[in-house]
Amino acid sequence: MTTTLERPSRDTTATLSPPRTATRLRRPTWRDPRLLVGLVVVAASVALGSWAVAAAGHTDAVYAADAVLTPGDRVSAQDLRAVEVRLGSGTDDYLLAADGVPEDAVVLRTVEPGELVPASALGAADDLTLRTVAVPVTSGLSDRIVAGAAVDLWHVPPAPSATGAQDAPVAEPGPAVLVEGVTVAEIDEAGGTFVAGGPVTIHVLVASDDLATVLGAVAGEGSIAVVPVGGAG
Template sequence: MSTDPLPAPAAARLRRPTWRDPRLVVGVVIVAASVALGSWAVSSAGRTVPVYAADGTLTPGETVDVARLRTVDVRIDAGSELYLRADEELPEQVVALRVVDDGELVARSALGDAADVDVRSVSVPVDQAMSSRVKAGSAVDLWSTPEAPAGADAAAEEPAPLVEGVVVEQVDEAGAGLVVADGATLHVLVPSDDLPVVLRALAVPGSVTVVPQAGAGV
């Protein structure tokens, strides 16, 4: 009986993968998908649209045209149709329906027809210094301070509120420091329903005091 050792099994040969190998095909698909997804993410991150922003504060009733706007490129993932696009024709004869702050993107809902704005501009003489927070677009309250009656025994009337939260349209003379100088004229937008009481207070002896609301102009 032969005792010769059995021959060792032949080493398995490594075969070069071919296109028929499903593992190679899956790997190629994964790499291609990763490259495509990365390219899409980079292009989406850099995609911007031109939108109009207010070039200065816009107040209710003010005509809005290209002279009062500036173009900014912004990335808006959704809802770009809600804003005024700079690559589209600007609507004609539109006015601001509310205050649009300087640099704020102009929403389409902030614009409309002049007939939709029920306010009137009223000039209020300023005979005392006011905070520099009182500026175009800020909200103020108007108080009436009757003239002190003649005679030492005559009791002075208490100041009374006229209207609250009216929007400042314009300040004729703004101080460079912390206050608006005496002698300035403030133009405020008064609702039509409140117009009689404000005009009456301006017509009688006394003064109308402008009081900025908390946070106005901040």
């Protein structure tokens, strides 16, 4: 006798999950806050980049010295030349060509040839604390001693006079420094050329406190030696 086993029927409707409805992506609109924030970020980046490029290429016309300018010199636009430079935020530190040269401007500190003229290097004559002193020099001058150079002034006493053999030797004072680091304003030379041992008058700028010392040495006995400061000229 054959027994037939019947398999239980499966309810297909119970096991199958219901179909899902596909979700549609909504197209962003102008009212979407994320879109607005993105546009703001892009616009700010473009503006910042444009500003950086423009700032990097911006130059200012600034005055530079054509020749050395020494304290006490009166300066005008004819003594300067305008150059284009990138100063950034330092425009207030220099003399801008657009502002011109102040009337009756006097140089307060040495400005080398080609150097940009600092605004603080010019002022009124009353602001100048230096005085020009003419110093005669009989010894040869170093070729480093030029207008604008810094020098030291030394007083060299006269040579001792000859004495008899029976006299005791007299100790003579040696050379002594008068002033250090004064600026050469001008050099007057005899005959137009420097000659070792020839007469030369050098004009130096001396502070008011040192005037008496320098003038006393110039009027007294002995000579004045002019020694360039290291790197001068």
